[in-house]
Amino acid sequence: MSHIVDKVCTYRHATSDDLDSIMLINDQFEHKWTIEKFQEVFTNEIPLILIYNEDEILIGYLVYFITLDEGRIINIAIDPQYQNKSYGRQLIHHALEEMYESNVHYALLDVKTDNLSAISLYTKMGFQILCRRIGYYAGDIEGDSYFMQLRL
Numbered sequence: 001m002s003h004i005v006d007k008v009c010t011y012r013h014a015t016s017d018d019l020d021s022i023m024l025i026n027d028q029f030e031h032k033w034t035i036e037k038f039q040e041v042f043t044n045e046i047p048l049i050l051i052y053n054e055d056e057i058l059i060g061y062l063v064y065f066i067t068l069d070e071g072r073i074i075n076i077a078i079d080p081q082y083q084n085k086s087y088g089r090q091l092i093h094h095a096l097e098e099m100y101e102s103n104v105h106y107a108l109l110d111v112k113t114d115n116l117s118a119i120s121l122y123t124k125m126g127f128q129i130l131c132r133r134i135g136y137y138a139g140d141i142e143g144d145s146y147f148m149q150l151r152l
């Protein structure tokens with residue numbers, strides 16, 4: 001487990017030039033986005049944060065969008081070889097700070113009910129389960145989600 005002092009990470013918003021590097025991480029997961037979905041993010045100028053580690057290696061990304069005072073995290077991934085080293089927590093923390101600066105009051109996300117590591121992380125960060133959404137995932141993976149909320 002990652003009982004770790006914060007590491008020196010750097011963050012920036014991705015552009016379509018980053019697509020190949022993003023796909024290298026994305027393609028390692030069972031539940032992955034299509035390249036078209038990432039292209040939509042760039043077309044619609046939806047924030048996609050990249051996280052680099054202390055060696056300046058791209059290790060993950062997070063996508064969110066804002067509607068009124070709500071910030072919805074719709075994708076987060078850390079490269080499997082860098083997982084469980086507190087990078088995911090730091091990336092979410094950074095995204096929450098960005099949202100707060102944009103006057104967001106609630107962060108929201110859906111997580112698959114069997115994704116225990118992600119649920120554990122979100123809970124430790126203060127997210128609470130609002131409800132279970134039956135059949136939320138339908139496609140390459142199937143199942144229910146927990147709809148979670150954090151008040152900023």
Ligand SMILES: CC(C)(COP(=O)(O)OP(=O)(O)OC[C@H]1O[C@@H](n2cnc3c(N)ncnc32)[C@H](O)[C@@H]1OP(=O)(O)O)[C@@H](O)C(=O)NCCC(=O)NCCS
Pocket residue numbers: 001002003004029076077078079082083084085086087088089090110111112115116117118120121124
């Ligand atoms: C979910 C994800 C982003 C978390 O990133 P991460 O960098 O691995 O997580 P962190 O190291 O910051 O967080 C570690 C915490 O996660 C939890 N955790 C991690 N692995 C765990 C495991 N195998 N079992 C239980 N809890 C686990 C613990 O609560 C841990 O807390 P601790 O630091 O107090 O021990 C990452 O695992 C990932 O990319 N998963 C694949 C994609 C995915 O599932 N995305 C989420 C979709 S909603």
